[in-house]
Amino acid sequence: MSVALEIKGLKKTYADGFQALKGIDLHVRQGDFFALLGPNGAGKSTTLGILTSVVSKSAGSVCIMGHDIDQDFQQAKQCLGVVPQEFNFNQFEKVFDILVTQGGYYGLSRALAKQRAEKYLRKLDLWDKRDTISRTLSGGMKRRLMIARALVHEPQLLVLDEPTAGVDIELRRSMWEFLTEVNDEGTTIILTTHYLEEAESLCRNIAIIDEGQIIENTSMKSLLRKLTREIFIFDTRNALQAPLELPGFTARIMDDNMLEVEIEVGKEQSLNKLFTLFDGAGIEVTSMRNKSNRLEEMFVNLLKPGNIVGYDKPAEDPMVVPNAAASSGAAS
Amino acid sequence: MNMAIQWVSFKTIVVKEVRRFMRIWVQTLVPPAITIALYFVIFGSLIGSRIGQMGGYDYMQFVVPGLIMMAVIQNSYGNVVSSFYGTKFQGNIEELLVSPTAEVTILLGYLAGGVLRGLAVGGIVTVLALFFTDLSVESWPITISMVLMTAVVFSIAGFLNAMYANSFDDISIIPTFVLTPMIYLGGVFYSVDLLPDFWAKVSLANPILYMVNGFRYGILGVSDVSLGVSYFMLTLFMLGGFGFAMYLLTRGEKLRS
Ligand SMILES: Nc1ncnc2c1ncn2[C@@H]1O[C@H](COP(=O)(O)OP(=O)(O)O)[C@@H](O)[C@H]1O
Ligand SMILES: [Mg+2]
Numbered sequence: 092m093s094v095a096l097e098i099k100g101l102k103k104t105y106a107d108g109f110q111a112l113k114g115i116d117l118h119v120r121q122g123d124f125f126a127l128l129g130p131n132g133a134g135k136s137t138t139l140g141i142l143t144s145v146v147s148k149s150a151g152s153v154c155i156m157g158h159d160i161d162q163d164f165q166q167a168k169q170c171l172g173v174v175p176q177e178f179n180f181n182q183f184e185k186v187f188d189i190l191v192t193q194g195g196y197y198g199l200s201r202a203l204a205k206q207r208a209e210k211y212l213r214k215l216d217l218w219d220k221r222d223t224i225s226r227t228l229s230g231g232m233k234r235r236l237m238i239a240r241a242l243v244h245e246p247q248l249l250v251l252d253e254p255t256a257g258v259d260i261e262l263r264r265s266m267w268e269f270l271t272e273v274n275d276e277g278t279t280i281i282l283t284t285h286y287l288e289e290a291e292s293l294c295r296n297i298a299i300i301d302e303g304q305i306i307e308n309t310s311m312k313s314l315l316r317k318l319t320r321e322i323f324i325f326d327t328r329n330a331l332q333a334p335l336e337l338p339g340f341t342a343r344i345m346d347d348n349m350l351e352v353e354i355e356v357g358k359e360q361s362l363n364k365l366f367t368l369f370d371g372a373g374i375e376v377t378s379m380r381n382k383s384n385r386l387e388e389m390f391v392n393l394l395k396p397g398n399i400v401g402y403d404k405p406a407e408d409p410m411v412v413p414n415a416a417a418s419s420g421a422a423s
Numbered sequence: 424m425n426m427a428i429q430w431v432s433f434k435t436i437v438v439k440e441v442r443r444f445m446r447i448w449v450q451t452l453v454p455p456a457i458t459i460a461l462y463f464v465i466f467g468s469l470i471g472s473r474i475g476q477m478g479g480y481d482y483m484q485f486v487v488p489g490l491i492m493m494a495v496i497q498n499s500y501g502n503v504v505s506s507f508y509g510t511k512f513q514g515n516i517e518e519l520l521v522s523p524t525a526e527v528t529i530l531l532g533y534l535a536g537g538v539l540r541g542l543a544v545g546g547i548v549t550v551l552a553l554f555f556t557d558l559s560v561e562s563w564p565i566t567i568s569m570v571l572m573t574a575v576v577f578s579i580a581g582f583l584n585a586m587y588a589n590s591f592d593d594i595s596i597i598p599t600f601v602l603t604p605m606i607y608l609g610g611v612f613y614s615v616d617l618l619p620d621f622w623a624k625v626s627l628a629n630p631i632l633y634m635v636n637g638f639r640y641g642i643l644g645v646s647d648v649s650l651g652v653s654y655f656m657l658t659l660f661m662l663g664g665f666g667f668a669m670y671l672l673t674r675g676e677k678l679r680s
Binding site: 105106140143144145146147164165166168169171173175177178179180181182183188192193194195196197198199200240 | 425427428429431432434435436438439442446510513514515517518519520521522523524525679680
């Protein structure tokens with residue numbers, strides 16, 4: 092299969108001397124649905140900024156659909172559709188005009204641009220708003236407007252920078268459906284996110300970026316397969332008393348009727364064994380649940396090898412990684 | 424470079440720019456028309472009749488070409504500086520940077536928008552002038568080339584101002600403290616012959632003097648400076664300014680982080 096995006100040795104040092112990217116390699120196949128996952132400040136927007144030429148790179152090369160962004164910038168850009176993290180359309184223009192103008196920037200005739208504008212405004216449920224001044228749209232509508240705008244010239248590669256940041260759950264789901272549809276029709280999609288659930292439910296392949304470096308680049312499946320440790324919470328009928336006799340397991344009594352146990356599949360631990368031990372200790376379990384998203388736990392492990400502090404303080408929003416949770420409000 | 428795409432993109436920018444100043448005509452077309460009409464009334468009719476002749480013509484006839492030129496200069500400059508700075512400020516410039524539109528196309532598009540606004544207001548002012556005086560044009564080619572080149576030069580100047588501006592203050596400082604004095608001292612209202620020798624010489628360093636006089640020559644057939652020097656100065660500013668704007672755009676430091 093041919094390559095949609097090839098990034099080699101990409102580095103970026105901003106004017107203030109801060110090194111945001113420390114040498115990134117990425118390889119995204121055509122037709123892929125690819126996630127670039129990382130906490131705030133990891134370098135996601137910088138990476139997308141470089142491949143969409145709003146940020147200049149310090150070193151390395153970028154090829155989009157086989158076109159080098161330095162040598163064949165016009166062909167490279169023609170293949171690319173961009174949904175930036177910040178709203179950047181003209182606040183004073185009408186929704187329809189924004190799309191038609193965008194078409195013109197890509198060389199579409201006015202008639203074709205109008206036709207495409209209608210097509211994508213309808214698809215994104217904005218057709219009723221076509222004569223609205225963009226500034227007055229709601230946040231969710233503005234996001235959809237940016238997606239419609241990115242599709243007007245029907246790019247082969249669509250990149251979205253945190254497309255669902257600050258978007259409510261319902262709209263988020265419908266955007267996921269829409270993006271899946273676009274991907275099914277053959278458009279390669281790369282999105283950045285710090286919502287793990289988003290990456291898990293949408294993407295086939297994933298790269299995890301932290302502090303300007305790729306720390307994992309694999310398929311979603313094999314990433315999930317690496318999850319060997321989970322923490323379960325058990326509610327018990329009878330009051331728990333320390334010390335607990337659960338040899339081989341790390342357990343912690345949370346309160347009189349709540350117990351937390353860590354299970355590591357690789358160490359021949361299993362829930363069966365645990366329940367046998369519960370029986371022996373006379374503990375009656377009334378309910379159990381996962382402490383937190385599995386991917387989240389692994390993410391924390393990847394970011395901080397050998398350090399599982401993240402377990403003690405689960406993120407308030409279970410879909411947000413702990414590092415990002417503090418500043419996720421600023422993402423939109 | 425794919426010329427077909429660049430041509431469509433250029434037209435798109437121009438259409439967008441024209442629609443912008445037409446949409447906000449109350450801010451873009453009406454105020455300059457009113458201001459210049461007031462100049463006609465005050466300097467031309469009321470005071471002008473007491474001034475008598477200037478450069479061999481009625482004061483009203485003398486001042487009209489200067490005022491038309493003032494309108495063209497202020498409006499081509501004003502259009503590009505506010506439109507391009509607004510685009511930059513809103514982050515909207517990214518739409519263009521991300522697209523296959525070449526830097527030179529972006530520049531030409533915005534300049535065309537500025538020139539058209541300059542010509543639109545210049546045209547309105549000219550029509551207003553006809554209520555106060557008769558206008559006969561001595562040489563159409565000179566008149567038209569002068570007004571066009573001037574509009575281009577000040578569109579470029581507005582573009583450069585917008586490129587360097589980091590706040591809305593920055594886009595009003597230059598027009599207020601640099602452009603307006605240069606226009607007022609650039610022979611719009613008087614012939615430099617009236618000035619003492621020293622100040623007449625100083626005035627020759629003001630590029631606007633050459634534009635206003637070149638244009639006045641096209642209409643009346645009189646000028647304080649030689650026409651050749653006017654064309655030379657305009658060409659110099661046009662090429663130099665365009666080259667510098669392209670340098671800033673392609674180097675991209677001002678637009679790309
Ligand atoms: N224009 C800039 N100048 C200096 N530093 C910047 C600039 N833009 C981003 N950074 C820094 O680069 C790092 C990566 O930023 P960014 O790519 O926006 O991260 P992400 O999108 O993953 O949240 C951050 O530490 C950020 O503060
Ligand atoms: Mg970002």
